[in-house]
Amino acid sequence: MEITLQVNGKARTVDVDPRISLLDLLRERLGLIGAKKGCDHGQCGACTVLLDGRRALSCLALAVAVEGRAVTTVEGLASGDDLHPLQAAFIEHDAFQCGYCTPGQLCSAAGMLDEPGPSAVTEDLRTDPGLTPDEIRERMSGNLCRCGAYVNIVSAISEVAR
Incomplete structure (x- = not known):
């Protein structure tokens, strides 16, 4: 079936098998390999993307279920050549080693x-912690x-939260 979704700010229309996950669509069909297939069971977070600005495990979401929605991958966090503040902070603080989980961590x-x-x-639900x-x-x-x-x-x- 044909679906259209916004991926990193651009409308993308693709024909998909209704059983394909959002992760497989991103990696195999759209060439966005930042999100990683770690466990393929929603347990590790390596596939985390932003779906309408909220965190989502792309290995658990069917591509057809996100039609018309905005998907942001790690490739879409930066603004042109300017890194997202989190990306810059991860580099500054050496917040990665092998880097496999880093895209999911950033998103x-x-x-x-x-x-x-x-x-x-x-501790106190009446105050902002x-x-x-x-x-x-x-x-x-x-x-x-x-x-x-x-x-x-x-x-x-x-650092970025401050």
């Missing part, structure tokens, strides 16, 4: 910065890094 962090409200570690290191760790807990670069990832996100 997840970008979405997280715009998400209001408390998390599971918020801000993005403390504990809040960042909790909110990013769906994105795994096998290299263990978490300390630097939290530092990079903290």
Whole structure:
């Protein structure tokens, strides 16, 4: 079936099998290989993209279900040659080692910065906790890094959140 979606600000119309995941559409049909296929079960976060500005696991979303919506991949975070502040902070803080999880971490962090409200570690639900290191760790807990670069990832996100 034919679907149209906005990918990194551009309308893309493609014929797809109704069973193809958004991740496979992005990687195999549109050549956007930033989002990674880590577990293909929604457990690692390597495939995280922004769907209408909110974090989404692209391996769990059917491409047909996102017709007409805006998808932002790690390739779409930068503005031309200007890196997104998170991308620059990840470089500055050495927030990656092998880099496999980095695209998902970046998209997840970008979405997280715009998400209001408390998390599971918020002590007082009546106040805005801000993005403390504990809040960042909790909110990013769906994105795994096998290299263990978490300390630097939290530092990079903290810098941008300030």
